[in-house]
Structures are given as structure tokens and as C-alpha cells.
Amino acid sequence: MASNTNEVAVDMTPFFVLYKNGTINRLRPADNAPLSDDPQAPVRSKDVVVHPETGVSVRIFLPKITDPKQKIPVVIYIHGGAFCMGSARSSTFHSFISSVVEKANFIAVSVDYRLAPENPFDTTYDDSWAAFQWIISHANGKGPDSWLNDHADFAKLFIGGESAGANIANDVVVRAGVTDLDSKIKILGLYLVHPYFGIENDQLYKALNPTRNGGCFEDPRVNPLIDPRLKLMACKKALFFVAEKDPLKEGAMNYYEGLKKSEWNGEIEVMETKGEGHCFHFFNPKSEKAAELVNKLVDFLKQEYQQIKLVPPSNDPKTGVQSKDVTILPQKNVSARLYLPKISRKNQKIPLLFYIHGGGFCTQSAFSSMYDSYLHKLTSEANVIIVSIDYRLAPEHLIPACYDDSWAVLNWAAQGTEPWLKIHANFARVFLAGDSAGANIAHNLMVRASEESHFVASLVGMALIDPYFGNGKPDSLWTYLCPKSNGINDSRFNPAAHRSMLSELKCSKVLVCTAGKDFLRDRAWTYYETLKKSGWKGQLGIKEIEGEGHVFHLFNQTSEKAKA
Template sequence: MASSSSDNIIAEIPSYITVYKDGRIDRPRQTPFVAASVEDPLNKQVSSKDIIISQNPLISARIYLPTFNNHNHLLPILVYFHGGGFFFESAFSQLYHNYFNSFVSQIHAIVVSVEYRLAPEHPLPVAYDDCWDALQWVASHSTNNIINSEPWLNNHADFNRIFIGGDSAGGNIVHNIAIRGGFEPLHGGVKILGAIYAQPYFCSSKPIGSEPVIGYEESLLYVVWDFVYPSAPGGIDNPLINPLAPEAPTLSGLGCSKILVCVASNDALRDRGVWYHEAVKESGWKGELELFEQQDEDHVYHIFHPESEHAKKLTKLMASFILE
């Protein structure tokens, strides 16, 4: 008797990802990959290209440069970590490529969108290390002591204005990179000036706000963490996902000078973003802290619809955060 397709499945988050016994992995929500373009015929204000940060492990990125730049004027750098629950999406996907073409055309900044390794092929904490290594690679350009240097960074980047940012799982990565930056130096003594958290993914064993009490452990936020980091010490209360866990480092040590937390009123992660903002405010952290909430929008609305009125509003806010 032939086995059913369900018998061949070893792990699954329905409609998001299916892992089969033969090693195949389906990611039905993954958007198509698209090529970078040094001279984009549809967007002449932005150039992009793909770069290798490290061969072992393999870490890459897509870098964006505004072509309307006055070449005598150095630009701030945004090192960005994409969303997708740590298990899908890409710096090379159509979704993020379209977003950053729009973003960079409105913001006078260089973006380095990091292609970190994904679960389940590479369970956490691999992604955090990849993103830290990518940030260190960017910072190392400040010393002119780098083998695989990137001319766009050498020629146009202002290393006194390095920012980190990310949405959803990428927002979680932002937190953990900022924490690491508080106790581990970057090359050349570079500092993280600011951090942007767009609808960041956090969780804990105790629901908060509008999160369901009944069935909470079956909620998507809970299930995703178990899938991407099945061996996490402390499970859902691991400090990487629960920044208020007993073993978590103090938020007062966040290694940046200013923070922007962005939430959306219809997003299931809305309360977690506010929770995080309040915790940072109460921690004694000494930087500038801002919370922005967009009404009548859902999770990562600005990524899905970068040309919408609300997305452009958020981009203007990010521009003020980065450029002022």
C-alpha cells in the first residue's frame, strides 16, 4: 500500500512550510527571487548589486545605493535583516527588492540587506551569528583592513552613522544584535547609532494584551519558535525570543544611541512591540526612544505595499530617524 503524502512529512507549519522525509522543503509563501540591477531601468534613482560577505559560512547581501547622491557627501548605512519567521523570505526576493527600491529612492542612505541562513536547514542561533558577522564586515570597512572590500562602502559610507533595522523576525534580530553590540566591540571602534524595529517578533510563555490565553501554546508565534530553534534552552522563554526572561541581559545595556519601535494596530505582534518599548523605557537605558503606531494596518504592511500612503508615512519617519 502506497504511503500518503502526509506520511512523508516530518515537520510542518501549514501554509508556511513543509519538510519532507526525502529532504525536500516547500515554502509556499516565499516570493520569487529577482536579480539586482546596477542600473534599474524602472528605478533610475537606485542601484543594487549582490555581494559576498563570507564564503565560510556563506553569508551574502544585496546592497542598495541612491544614484542621486552627491559623491562628495558620505551616506549613512542601514544594515537590514529581513523578516519571514527565520525560515523563509530572502534579501534577494521580489518582496524585499521592491521594498528597498522604493525605500532608498526616498532616503539618502546605503542599505545592506543581509542574506542570513534559514531554518530548518540552519536552526537558530545561526541567523544571529550571520547577521553579527555581516555587521562586523560593514564596520571593518572603516579600517581599510579588509580582504573582500565593497567599493560602494569604501567610497560613499559614513561609518559614524551606522544603523540596524529589520521587520518581524528581522526586528527580533535587531534587538539581539543591539544587545551584543552593548558588550562586544565592532571593528574600528564603530558604534551602532540607531536601531529600527518594525513589528518585531517577540514572545514568552505568558500571554500579554490581546494574545489568547486558551490555545496560546498552539499560536503561530509559539509554534514558529519551536520550529526554528527546537533546542532553545528555556524554550519560548529563551532570552533571544523573550527579552524579559530571567536570564536575559538587561535592556539598559542595548548598544545603540536611539531606538525606533514601529507597530501596527491590527497586527498580532502589536502588543509585543509596545511591551518591548515599555520595557526599554523602564530599564534605565539612556538613549532616545520612540514608539510609532499605525492605525488600521496589519503585519509588515509597509513591506507588502511600499507605495501605499501609510508605507510612505513610515518611510518618512525612518528617514527622519536616520538622517537627523
């Protein structure tokens, strides 16, 4: 006799009820958000079937494109829903991703995998991996989707999701780490929003895995700390979002702490939202805390890869600051942008500052709108001449090209033939400064200059803003850009391991700046403490800005904290 449709086999309220005849009642059915194909809309969207035989599909989101040849980063999003609910087409996820795409100016690809329990639990992972492979098949511009072919930059790829989707995204990045990916593909970051990494006595996991022996913590996908592949995870940065009242917080923090101590050599950061529960941002998307979560995610994406808008030199009538570009090494395309403040008298001599931009040695420019705006302000307020160095970028030009190019600019300036420098630069008052990787370069220039007698008397000090230095273990970015060095004992990357070298710095002042939520904060403090104990005789200071992240002052230059 056939089972009655009302006879319950598995009751997993509030997720689903499975009846003995095989039918399923999902207690939170997904709705379908409409697509937009208006080229004038802030974000366009479309659905594409990835595998017709399984029905796996993706929803692709494209921001407004102004340049037909424009290439922009890609963010892959895997939705949550306890492995058994939700859809890439639902209005909740559609609205969230559209907001991120518009703010970050990225392409987003939202994965629509087959759901449990009518499909085996493993299917959610396998479908997402298959969708990932379909997405990266466009890296050579010959995939089946024109949006990805024409506009996706797969050297700047991010993966993440929320809840169960965050767990699946983590598995994708782990699997990618042991897969021979095309050299054009670089996974820069993993973001995990209120991720599921197991809870004690997880009845849902047991219901979705009725034939599996052991609990959720014995599954390396749910508990990746037991996965031997974890150390090879294919991204260099991970951002965790947790909520104070989320029942999944404990599992997320256990993984966060374990990942910090693991052999994986990436950077890791966590943001906790006080007073909120699991995926609160979906239930109250217009709240201030929801906006903070979205903005933090966008900052994570954009700080790692900023859309670089180059601007020409200009004269500011309000401040009187002038700027111009100078080519230093034509054969290597090494140049600089010079900034001159308003001069009050004809032959006035003022200090000279060499500034080196950040960007992980591989992105950004002295001519970007962000740095141009920042250095215009600094020139006016500090009343200094600034030489902003535009060095060759990696990986096209591996380390030490950035150091050699910057050193060449210092030597060019020391000749004193450039008119602005010849007339107005006080070569007895020379400073070096930079942020992130640029701070690393500035430090290494100071080390080299300390060994060159013609520079010693003129170099007064340096300012290192959110500096990028080693912390005693290999670093994936450094190893990739400097393949002959793991960085641990390399004085360029890890100066704290060379205290005697620090003691020989010839400048009289060093200022280290860092931010409370900067993933490089500990490295900045280690450099500061090591220099303080090295025997160096100069004036040393450190300034930390609470509640802010890496180089925040560049992204919000008018804020009070940035001014500080």
C-alpha cells in the first residue's frame, strides 16, 4: 500500500518536512527576483544553465560598464539555507549581491546548486565545484558566457557566501588549492559570512547524511581543521563575519582560531556584530549594522583590488599645490609625480618627501586618483615637496624590481637637476614614507641609503603606514612575487629577524602608523618593538587608530580618523 502523503519520515522544522512518499515541504520557499537587462541599470543580471543534465545554474550580475574593453574582478557567491533551502534566484540573495556589485564594481556569479535532502548532501559541494570550474573556464576569454569573456579579470577572484554557502565556499577554495589551475586565475580572498562549521549534536547534518558514519566534526568539509589539504588553501586572505547571538558563532570562531595557527600562510581577519543573530542583515537590510556588514565586505574586496583610475597632474587653485610627471628611466617606464606647495618667496627651501604607494607590490599607481588626492592634501598641509614614485609592478616585474626602481628615483633626485627640486628642495631635510608594500619599500630604501655615504646626512626620517612585513612564517604573496625567497629570513620582508641591521639605520626619526583592525597590525608592532630594542638611537613613535582597517585613510580621506 502506498504511503499516505501526510505520513512524516523526517521533521526538520524550521527547514523542511520530508514525507515517506518522498515529497518535501520546504517551510521557507524561495521566491524569484526579476532579472534586469537594461544597459543603463546600475546592475544587470541574467541566469545561465551551467550543466543542463543536472540543472545547475548561475545568476550573473554585471555592473554598469563604461568601457567595452574594461576588465573587472569577479566575486563568486554561494547562498546559504542549511544546504536544503534557498536559491540564487531568491529576492533576498539577489538584493544583497546587487548591492555589493554596485558598490564594489565587480562582476558577481551566484551559484544555484541542487538542494538536499532529495539530492545527496555531497551534491551541494560537487555542484558548487562544477560551477566554479565552469566560471574559471572563461579565463582565456573563450567560455560560453560573453559577460565573463569580455569583462572578467580572473587574476582578481574572490569566493564566499553565508551560512552553509560559506562552508561550501571554503571547500571550493580548499579544493582549488590542490588543483592545477590556469596561471591566469588568482583567488585573492575568501569571505565567510556567519559560516556553518558544525555545532554539537547537529540533527540537521544527521538528517541530510543518513548513511554517513560519524558526526559533523568528523567531516573535513564541515571541520576543515582536520583536512590535510587546508595548508594549501588557494587564497591569501580570509575574512570572517560573526554575529554575537548566532548559534553558529562558536564553530566559526573555532575554525578562525585554528586557521590562524595552521600551516596555511595567508592573512585572516574577523568582524563581529554585537547584539545580532544569524544572517541578521537579510531580515533588516536597511539597518545601520547591515550597512556596516556590506561596507566591510566591499572594503575587503576593494582594498585588495582597487579599480585604478589614473588622473593627470594638475594645479589646485584652492591650495596652490602644483603637480607634474617626470620620466626617470624611459627604458623601464619608471617615473614619478612631483608635488610643489604654494611658495611664499622666490628661493624658499622646504623639506623633500619621497612617497612610495602600496598595493601588494602588484597593483596601484602613483598616478591613481586615490594617491593623487591624498598627496595633494599632504603637500599642502605639510608644506613639503613630494616625489611620488611609480615603480614597475609585479608579477610582470618580480621583486626586487620595485626596490631597484625606487632607488633609481632617489639617485635621480639627488643629482639636483630637476628645476623644482633644484630651486626649492632642502636636501638636508629628506624623508621617506609609504603605505603597506610601499612602507616596506621605504624601509628598504632607508637601509640601503644608510649604507651609501652621500645619502646619510640628508635622510632625516621615515613614516611607515600600515607596513607590510613578515611575521616569521612563509607568505604566499611574497613567495609568488619573490620565488627565490620564502621571506622568513629575508631582511627585505622580515626586518625583525635582523635586529643588528635595524640598529644601523642612519635616520634620526621613525614613525610607525597602524590601525586596530588591520590584518598587518601585529607586524607593524613587531617592527616597532624590534627597532626599539635594537640599539638604534633615533626618535621612535607609533600611532594606532582604533576601529579601522588596512590603509583606511586612503578610502575615506575626509574622515576625522584619516585626518588624525
